Amino acid sequence: MSSRRNTLIRTVAALCGDIAxxxxxxxxCAWIVEVAALGLFLSFLLWLVGTLLALALSQYLxxxxxxxxLSDRKLDAACKALASLTKSTPNTGAQVGEEVMNFGRKSWxxxxxxxxxxx
Numbered sequence: 001m002s003s004r005r006n007t008l009i010r011t012v013a014a015l016c017g018d019i020a021x022x023x024x025x026x027x028x029c030a031w032i033v034e035v036a037a038l039g040l041f042l043s044f045l046l047w048l049v050g051t052l053l054a055l056a057l058s059q060y061l062x063x064x065x066x067x068x069x070l071s072d073r074k075l076d077a078a079c080k081a082l083a084s085l086t087k088s089t090p091n092t093g094a095q096v097g098e099e100v101m102n103f104g105r106k107s108w109x110x111x112x113x114x115x116x117x118x119x
Contacts, residue, residue, distance in 0.1 A: 006075045010066055017062035025054045 029050040033043045 014066045025050045
C-alpha cells in the first residue's frame, strides 16, 4: 500500500515539476521573441531550443530532485506525522467551520443593519 502511495506522490510531484519547467521556459522564449523582435525562422529555432532545454532540465534536474527529496523513508514519516495529527484533533475542522460561519453571519448582519440605517 505505501509503495503505491509513494509512487503516486512522486509521480504527481514530477509532473508538477515538469509543467513548471515547461511553462517557465515557454514564458522565457515568448519574452525573448517579443523583446528581440525575431523573425519567423529564428523564433522557431528558439522554441526548438527551449523545448530541448525543458526536456533536459526535466530529465537531469527535476526527476533526480524528486527522487532525492521524496524518498520512501521521508514520505512514510510525513504520512505518519499527518495521520497522528488528524487523529489527535478530530473536531478541529468542525470547530473552524463553525467559527467561519459565525463570522460570516455576524458580518452579514452588520452589513444589513448599516444598509437599513442608510435607507
